[in-house]
Structures are given as structure tokens and as C-alpha cells.
Amino acid sequence: MDVDIVVIGAGVAGLAASARLRSLGRRFVVIEAGNRIGGRAWTSRPPGLGGLPFDQGAVWLHAAERNPLVPVLARAGVPLVDAEAVRSGRTRVGNAWATAEQSRDYDRAWSRYMDVAGEMLAGPSADARLADVADELPGDPWALTIEAWEGPIIAAAPAARLSLRDWSDNQLSGGNLMARDGLGALLARVLGQDIDVRLGTEATAIAWDGGGPSGVAVETTGGTIRAKACIVTVSTGVLQTGAIRFIPDLPAATRDSIDALPMGLATKVALRASGEDRLDLPAFCTVDRQIRDRAEPAVLVNAWPFGRDHVVAWIGADAALDLAGHGPEEAAALVRDHLRNLFGARADRVFAGAEPVVTRWAEDRLFRGAYAYALPGHAGARRRLAEPVGEGRLLFAGEATHPTLAGTVGGAYLTGLAAADRAAAASR
Ligand SMILES: Cc1cc2nc3c(=O)[nH]c(=O)nc-3n(C[C@H](O)[C@H](O)[C@H](O)COP(=O)(O)OP(=O)(O)OC[C@H]3O[C@@H](n4cnc5c(N)ncnc54)[C@H](O)[C@@H]3O)c2cc1C
Structure with missing residues (x-):
């Protein structure tokens, strides 16, 4: 057994899950295929804009009154602008x-x-x-x-x-609140604080059937990690491409939920x-x-x-x-x-x-779009995707799985916390 829990993806959901697991005293590792943390919350400083901050993805903290990141950033002492x-x-x-x-x-x-x-x-x-x-x-x-x-x-x-x-x-x-130096940069700084992320490490397969002492084996480009549970935070666009193989195949309800939540752009x-x-x-x-x-x-x-x-x-x-x-x-x-x-x-x-x-979110194979929407008749897909699989050894989190704050950093944050609690309970 390498760790209790593997977190796949260091976007907002993955960073939230990691912080919660740390506070619960669990042994975990977080892997990120890209070379930076933050995922779709990403501030760049393009020369075309004279090096000024530019949020490639999330820029507003929407629904500020119920957005869980507003108090988190307030505690960190960050001033925000009322848009x-x-x-x-x-x-x-x-x-x-x-x-x-x-x-x-x-x-x-x-x-x-x-x-x-x-x-x-x-x-x-x-x-x-x-x-x-x-x-x-x-x-x-x-x-x-x-x-x-x-x-x-x-x-x-x-x-x-x-x-x-x-x-x-x-x-x-x-x-709606905004951050002068970029929301992506701010979230990466505050949520990524003291979280040790294995960058450039891509999950390619997850064996989640519970066989053997560890329960879950995650194959990555940096070797296999064994754990009791795994939290997957990659976008539904990535899940739909099959870039991560699930062994055995996912249950039909989970698979259908992923298919019912395509990426918008x-x-x-x-x-x-x-x-x-x-x-x-x-x-x-x-x-x-x-x-x-x-x-x-x-x-x-x-x-x-x-x-x-x-x-x-x-x-x-x-x-x-x-x-x-x-x-x-x-x-x-x-x-x-x-x-x-x-x-x-x-x-x-x-x-x-x-x-x-x-911006090039559709072309980026680590995202495949902006954020997920539900097809007509499938409004329940977000909740179903968040249902634990394999007695809680496999959990899906990320913006697509939040029922009322989907497509937002606040929603992604809450799903990361919830998945961490469930994974911690399943891996006792
Ligand atoms: C153009 C645009 C504008 C937006 N505007 C707003 C806004 O104003 N306000 C707002 O609240 N939200 C906005 N959003 C949405 C918000 O950015 C997302 O909801 C949120 O950042 C998603 O976080 P996440 O953790 O669920 O997923 P992600 O950020 O996608 O994190 C998943 C991580 O997994 C990594 N990954 C992918 N595949 C693998 C693999 N095989 N192995 C390991 N790691 C992998 C990815 O690199 C990524 O870092 C916007 C998004 C876009 C694209």
C-alpha cells in the first residue's frame, strides 16, 4: 500500500480534496498531468496584453452569497472587487x-x-x-x-x-466578485498552499475492483500507485475520450452519467x-x-x-x-x-x-472544453456521477458533479471536499 487515497487532477476540486485529506490526517498523493496546478482556473500573462494578468478560464466568483470560496479567500486576506x-x-x-x-x-x-x-x-x-x-x-x-x-x-x-x-x-x-491579479493565480496560491502535487504525472488506467490488499491501483506515466480509494477530478470531456481506462468497466449508471454531461465551450x-x-x-x-x-x-x-x-x-x-x-x-x-x-x-x-x-480549451486534451452541461432529460446525471462506485473506492468529483453550482470554481471546490470525506470514510 503506497497511500490511503490518490487524487487525480490538481484543479480546484483536486486541491480542495487534498486540503481536506490533509486536515483529516490521511496519507494521500495528488497527481496532475499538466505542468501547473489550478486546471481551468488559470491566469496567464500574455505578451499580447503587455504581460497583464489574463484569466484563461474562471474569472468571476459567481453567486457570491453562497460561493464557498468567498469566505476561504476572505480568511486568506485577499481583497476582491464587486463586479x-x-x-x-x-x-x-x-x-x-x-x-x-x-x-x-x-x-x-x-x-x-x-x-x-x-x-x-x-x-x-x-x-x-x-x-x-x-x-x-x-x-x-x-x-x-x-x-x-x-x-x-x-x-x-x-x-x-x-x-x-x-x-x-x-x-x-x-x-459576482473578481480578483485584480487574476482569479486563477489567486486560487492556485491559496488552495495550492503546502499541497505537494506530482506534476507531469498522468493517470492512464484505474483498477478499482477491490482485488488484493490495496483495493485500487492507479497506473500513471510515473508508475503504479496503490491505494484504498481514488478521487477522479478530470473533466467529463476527458472521461468521454477514454484517456483513463477503468478496470473493470464503469457501472452503466456512471458511464451513462458521463455521456449525459458533454463539455460546453x-x-x-x-x-x-x-x-x-x-x-x-x-x-x-x-x-x-x-x-x-x-x-x-x-x-x-x-x-x-x-x-x-x-x-x-x-x-x-x-x-x-x-x-x-x-x-x-x-x-x-x-x-x-x-x-x-x-x-x-x-x-x-x-x-x-x-x-x-x-483560449484553446477544446483543443487541450487535458480538458476538452470549458465546462459540462446536461442533455435534456438528464438533469440528474450530476448527482449520479457523484455517487460512490465500488463501495467508495472510486469517487468522481469536479464541477460537472455539483448539482447547483456546476461549471463554477465554487461547485468544483465543494465536490472536492465531499469526495475527500467519502474517500476518507471508505479507506478507514
Ligand atoms: C473559458 C472558461 C471560463 C470560465 N469562467 C468561470 C467563471 O467566471 N467563474 C467560475 O466559477 N467558473 C468559471 N469557469 C469554470 C471553472 O473554471 C471550472 O468549473 C473549474 O475550474 C473546474 O475545476 P475542476 O477541478 O472540476 O476541473 P479542472 O480544473 O479541469 O481540473 C482537473 C485537472 O485534471 C488534470 N488532468 C486531466 N487529465 C488527467 C489525467 N489523465 N491524469 C492526471 N491529471 C489529469 C487537468 O490537467 C486539470 O488540472 C470557466 C471555465 C472556462 C474554461
Whole structure:
């Protein structure tokens, strides 16, 4: 027996599990295939943005009032910025900016949309698609815009493939907090403190049938580790590719849950301004546009975060998937076109010399997408995936397994803690 518990993956869930196991006094090892900790919480400092911090993945602490990381970071003495207090918004309608009356109607449209969604959720049908909500509002000028926010942008999922119940269960209402030097860097520093991670060590197979004294054997690129229990925190995208072989095969309920939780995709494109022109937008301004046709790409622009000289565009779901596998310049071209539609030739001048920074989550074989969404009819898959396998010798954790904070660092954190408690109990 090498250790009590093996933790696979040093993202937020794996780091949370490790910290809990340490506090419980258990012998554990955490392995990470990549060369850094933090997983999808990752701050880089790209030369294209003058070396300023850029969160490639998570950037906001959503649902701040119930986000478990808010008190964790507060205890660590880290100041956070209230995104709602500093944010403003602009909406483009056709070739003009929204009038006051249009903006008021856009605000009211959210209630219309939520009312229809609520009626559908209360109705007799087992589960609907998020897309069904807008389909019930055919004359509403804002329904597809709200759908673009809720599906492709926030859930990173195509509305036609997203379970309405899963979307509803994971609504992230409440405050949003940001970290000036990057949320990824902050989480890696605070959660990774004193955790000894074996970097560059990839799990390739897990024998979990309980045969022999150890119960679990994890084959890795650095040799076999024997333990009493194992916590797997890799994304469902990685699990779906079969990059980790399970011996024996996983039970059907676990396998089906993984299949019901595909990875959504959101691609960020950051562009730096070359001069002083800030397009008349204040810092932290969110720019969206009215969508009247589902064929239009869902693109959102966050301008000048922290007053810095770059914008970050967010391309959601289908449009991002279409671009995956192409070079970063194609995503950048889509964003440049979008900015030109919003601001005319002025945008071309502002970003003329920009060296675009483009995230590549779908192409990265250690992630295979942004975060998991549930297919219609499969809202229960997250809970089922978190069910212990093999009397608790095998546990799945990570954002995909949280029933109400899925797709977030807060959700990933809670699942890591829960899995650690279960693994500790199973390996007594
Ligand atoms: C573009 C984008 C924007 C986001 N924005 C937000 C946001 O604003 N707010 C928010 O709360 N959340 C956001 N998220 C989601 C958030 O980042 C994730 O929910 C969270 O970080 C997932 O943590 P995790 O521990 O579950 O998984 P991961 O971070 O994926 O950790 C799993 C780890 O396992 C490693 N691994 C993979 N395969 C193997 C293997 N075979 N062996 C060993 N290790 C392996 C991976 O390298 C990774 O480090 C965003 C994500 C993306 C991609």
C-alpha cells in the first residue's frame, strides 16, 4: 500500500480534496498531468496584453452569497472587487445603440422569459430544452438574446441541447466578485498552499475492483500507485475520450452519467488597444447585441477590465465549437468583425496592431472544453456521477458533479471536499 487515497487532477476540486485529506490526517498523493496546478482556473500573462494578468478560464466568483470560496479567500486576506458595483452595459440593436425604451423592454423581457421557463418547469413534461423557452415566445424581440446569454454565453452550451432543468438548477443569481491579479493565480496560491502535487504525472488506467490488499491501483506515466480509494477530478470531456481506462468497466449508471454531461465551450479572445481611444466605453463595460436569428454567433465583449487597455470577447457554444480546431486567427477574425459591426471602422483602428490572445480549451486534451452541461432529460446525471462506485473506492468529483453550482470554481471546490470525506470514510 503506497497511500490511503490518490487524487487525480490538481484543479480546484483536486486541491480542495487534498486540503481536506490533509486536515483529516490521511496519507494521500495528488497527481496532475499538466505542468501547473489550478486546471481551468488559470491566469496567464500574455505578451499580447503587455504581460497583464489574463484569466484563461474562471474569472468571476459567481453567486457570491453562497460561493464557498468567498469566505476561504476572505480568511486568506485577499481583497476582491464587486463586479456588479463597477459594471455597466451597452446593447446594440441593429445599427444603433438601444434607446432608453428598448433598454427598458430588454429588462422586462427577462421576466417574460423566466416566467415561461418557470411554467415549463412546473408542467408535466419530464424535461425540456432551453431552446423551448424562446420557441414559446416567438414575437418577443429579446427572447433569442436572453437565450444567447443563458445558453451559449453563461452555460457555454447550445440552447437546443441543454436541459432546461439543469439550466434552472444551476442559475447563478447574486453577486459576482473578481480578483485584480487574476482569479486563477489567486486560487492556485491559496488552495495550492503546502499541497505537494506530482506534476507531469498522468493517470492512464484505474483498477478499482477491490482485488488484493490495496483495493485500487492507479497506473500513471510515473508508475503504479496503490491505494484504498481514488478521487477522479478530470473533466467529463476527458472521461468521454477514454484517456483513463477503468478496470473493470464503469457501472452503466456512471458511464451513462458521463455521456449525459458533454463539455460546453466558450472561447475568449482578448485584443489590446494600440492608442488612447477607448471607444467611449467605461472600464468594465459589457457590450452585447440584440439577436434576432439563432444563426448569429453569441459574442459578448467585456471592455477595459480594471481600466486596462484590452477588451475580452467571449464566443459561446456553437460559434466557439465551429472555430475549435481552426487556428486562433479565425476566432480573432470573428471578433474583429463583431467589433467592426458594433463600432465601425473605428474598431479596426483601435485594435490595428493587436496580437490576439485566444483560449484553446477544446483543443487541450487535458480538458476538452470549458465546462459540462446536461442533455435534456438528464438533469440528474450530476448527482449520479457523484455517487460512490465500488463501495467508495472510486469517487468522481469536479464541477460537472455539483448539482447547483456546476461549471463554477465554487461547485468544483465543494465536490472536492465531499469526495475527500467519502474517500476518507471508505479507506478507514
Ligand atoms: C473559458 C472558461 C471560463 C470560465 N469562467 C468561470 C467563471 O467566471 N467563474 C467560475 O466559477 N467558473 C468559471 N469557469 C469554470 C471553472 O473554471 C471550472 O468549473 C473549474 O475550474 C473546474 O475545476 P475542476 O477541478 O472540476 O476541473 P479542472 O480544473 O479541469 O481540473 C482537473 C485537472 O485534471 C488534470 N488532468 C486531466 N487529465 C488527467 C489525467 N489523465 N491524469 C492526471 N491529471 C489529469 C487537468 O490537467 C486539470 O488540472 C470557466 C471555465 C472556462 C474554461
